[in-house]
Amino acid sequence: MGGNAPGGPPFMNVLAELGIAVAGLVLALVLLSMNLWRSILFLFPSSVRVEPEAPADQMDLPLELSGRANQLQALGFVPLGSHEEKPRLQRATRSYDWAHPGECVFATLHEGQGGAPRLYLLTPLASGGFVITADYRRPALEVPGVYLAGSLEDAPPDRLLRAHLRRLDGLQPAGDFTWEGRVAAGRSWYQGLGRKEIRKQNLQGLLWTVIALAIVASAFFGPRAP
Known part of the structure; x- marks a missing residue:
């Protein structure tokens, strides 16, 4: 009597957290697929x-x-x-x-x-x-x-x-x-001499890559609700 029934709010919270994590990972993968090569180009233009x-x-x-x-x-x-x-x-x-x-x-x-x-x-x-x-x-x-x-x-x-x-x-x-x-x-x-121009063109790609990696790190290592 008075206990939480199975499938109650705690379970819904877990589902909500999981959904947010999956959505974040999907977003991160999209950002990485679009920008990882640009970040490599920024860091290593002679490659x-x-x-x-x-x-x-x-x-x-x-x-x-x-x-x-x-x-x-x-x-x-x-x-x-x-x-x-x-x-x-x-x-x-x-x-x-x-x-x-x-x-x-x-x-x-x-x-x-x-x-x-x-x-x-x-x-x-x-x-x-x-x-x-x-x-x-x-x-x-x-x-x-x-x-x-x-x-x-x-x-x-x-x-x-x-x-x-x-x-x-x-x-x-x-x-x-x-x-x-x-x-x-x-x-x-x-x-x-082209390295400066390449880095100027691909700085935004590097920033989006950093954001994507931060999303992945947050999904795996971020704080969890009690």
């Missing part, structure tokens, strides 16, 4: 593998990029080949490379969100730095005489090239403007 994929005569250029490719060739760029960039825990992304040796400029095409064509121009510098100009939004960073990165959104290739050459004024380009030289420049960027 991205840059590898040659196919020479110029074997490039499998997507139809969506063919218009930009024709515009580049009309400006005097010659095709070099394609390369792949693979962060940890992610599939490799493929890029298609051209060069204008006379102007000391690499041009790289790749597919953005929804298959939209994206183009950026890249020039290695004798100082060990880079000048990068993109036709899509990317962080603007500047270290005078060493590193200039920015964008001119939705600019056609001819306008993008003029802007890039203006930014090169007074700087000394360097490097081998071949397919091998382009792959080497990509590796150098990830291992050196």
